[in-house]
Amino acid sequence: MNSNSAAWIDSPYADLTVRQAPVPTPGPGQLLIAVRAVAVNPLDAIIQSNGAVMYGWLRYAVILGEDVAGVVIGTGTGVDDFAVGDRVVAYAMGLEKGRDAVSESGFQEIVVVEAGLTAALPTAVSFEDGVVLPLALSTAAAGLFEEGQLALDFSRLGGAPPRDEVVVIWGGATSVGGNAIQLARAAGYRVITTASARNHDLMTRLGAEAVFDYRDPRAVDRIVAEVGGSRVAGILAVAVGSAEPSLRIARATGATKIAMASPPVSFYDQPRRRGFSLARIRLFLTLGTRTALLQVRSRSRGITPSFIWGSAIAASPVGPAIWGRYLPAALASGEHRPYPQARVAGRGLAAVQHAIDTLRDGVSAQKLVISLDEAQRGS
Numbered sequence: 001m002n003s004n005s006a007a008w009i010d011s012p013y014a015d016l017t018v019r020q021a022p023v024p025t026p027g028p029g030q031l032l033i034a035v036r037a038v039a040v041n042p043l044d045a046i047i048q049s050n051g052a053v054m055y056g057w058l059r060y061a062v063i064l065g066e067d068v069a070g071v072v073i074g075t076g077t078g079v080d081d082f083a084v085g086d087r088v089v090a091y092a093m094g095l096e097k098g099r100d101a102v103s104e105s106g107f108q109e110i111v112v113v114e115a116g117l118t119a120a121l122p123t124a125v126s127f128e129d130g131v132v133l134p135l136a137l138s139t140a141a142a143g144l145f146e147e148g149q150l151a152l153d154f155s156r157l158g159g160a161p162p163r164d165e166v167v168v169i170w171g172g173a174t175s176v177g178g179n180a181i182q183l184a185r186a187a188g189y190r191v192i193t194t195a196s197a198r199n200h201d202l203m204t205r206l207g208a209e210a211v212f213d214y215r216d217p218r219a220v221d222r223i224v225a226e227v228g229g230s231r232v233a234g235i236l237a238v239a240v241g242s243a244e245p246s247l248r249i250a251r252a253t254g255a256t257k258i259a260m261a262s263p264p265v266s267f268y269d270q271p272r273r274r275g276f277s278l279a280r281i282r283l284f285l286t287l288g289t290r291t292a293l294l295q296v297r298s299r300s301r302g303i304t305p306s307f308i309w310g311s312a313i314a315a316s317p318v319g320p321a322i323w324g325r326y327l328p329a330a331l332a333s334g335e336h337r338p339y340p341q342a343r344v345a346g347r348g349l350a351a352v353q354h355a356i357d358t359l360r361d362g363v364s365a366q367k368l369v370i371s372l373d374e375a376q377r378g379s
């Protein structure tokens with residue numbers, strides 16, 4: 001393939017525009033992928049809504065997108081585990097500091113990815129179904145297993161004997177949460193989680209032993225009662241606003257670690273434009289106040305809250321444990337289900353902007369996916 005097309009964001013806050021992009025070259029340890037499906041994440045919407053306030057290192061024009069599935073069309077030096085023609089799913093790292101937010105970002109026809117953050121996709125799993133995984137799975141793994149997060153034992157992932165230790169996941173129906181349920185179970189832990197009532201059966205099928213509605217004012221009490229006297233190994237606070245109830249659970253159960261995937265306020269709640277606005281000032285004031293309060297209220301009780309950075313696994317032993325050893329086998333055996341369910345929101349790169357806008361309105365146990373099959377690439 002000697003031409004490439006991408007959905008570019010040309011400047012902070014701008015809509016995505018589809019046009020030509022350079023054909024990237026894989027470096028050592030990297031793969032070149034012909035992309036067949038991408039998924040949108042809250043991160044894409046948040047970066048677009050916040051301009052240079054977040055991810056200030058980006059030099060526009062750049063390309064968003066973290067989740068890709070497709071076919072290997074080239075390999076860099078030192079790659080032994082993949083060959084041209086392999087069907088794969090991969091975490092595109094372009095938006096991270098020090099990476100290339102053009103060649104390594106997902107919303108394009110041809111992308112460069114790290115072989116170490118790529119897994120073979122079984123033929124039974126479509127590109128659309130598989131592409132829901134990368135950022136969500138990586139973030140779940142970072143929160144559960146990284147030193148400085150919950151630091152759970154992942155040494156026998158997939159073959160771990162059950163242990164009488166509980167992991168509480170606030171927001172089990174989120175993309176991150178549904179993967180965290182499966183990973184925590186694969187590591188041998190018991191899981192208690194929260195979700196809307198319509199998703200309770202689904203959470204149970206993923207491996208949660210008990211599920212409570214996060215809108216129930218008594219959800220914290222019910223979770224504490226469910227824990228009984230068992231040791232709580234850690235609490236994963238996934239959804240926006242999860243830290244507060246997670247702290248109450250920690251205080252009541254004696255848990256000492258809370259790993260948070262989200263800030264205490266939604267970054268969607270502001271206009272998508274440059275400059276000061278009342279909404280933006282209010283958001284950052286609330287963010288600062290709630291974060292400071294959380295730190296004080298946690299530390300005074302010996303509880304350590306930490307903020308998860310999903311990409312951390314790229315530079316730690318968690319990355320190879322998840323992407324190299326666990327995921328390929330667990331996908332092939334069906335032990336790890338692609339979660340959440342893919343909802344194809346359009347075909348061709350021109351559909352990505354609409355999918356991001358749709359995500360801002362909220363989804364329930366679904367991932368918005370864009371199909372880039374051969375006929376529709378770039379259109």
Ligand SMILES: NC(=O)c1ccc[n+]([C@@H]2O[C@H](COP(=O)([O-])OP(=O)(O)OC[C@H]3O[C@@H](n4cnc5c(N)ncnc54)[C@H](OP(=O)(O)O)[C@@H]3O)[C@@H](O)[C@H]2O)c1
Nearest residue numbers: 042139171173174175176195196239262308309310364365
């Ligand atoms: N720090 C990082 O590295 C990192 C990486 C990825 C994502 N994140 C953040 O993690 C959060 C989740 O991302 P995602 O992609 O997993 O989200 P998502 O799949 O879009 O989450 C949708 C789900 O959120 C659930 N939800 C909404 N409000 C909730 C609440 N108050 N309590 C519990 N669950 C609630 C809903 O559950 P029901 O349908 O059951 O109501 C819904 O199914 C986002 O804030 C995202 O920005 C952080």
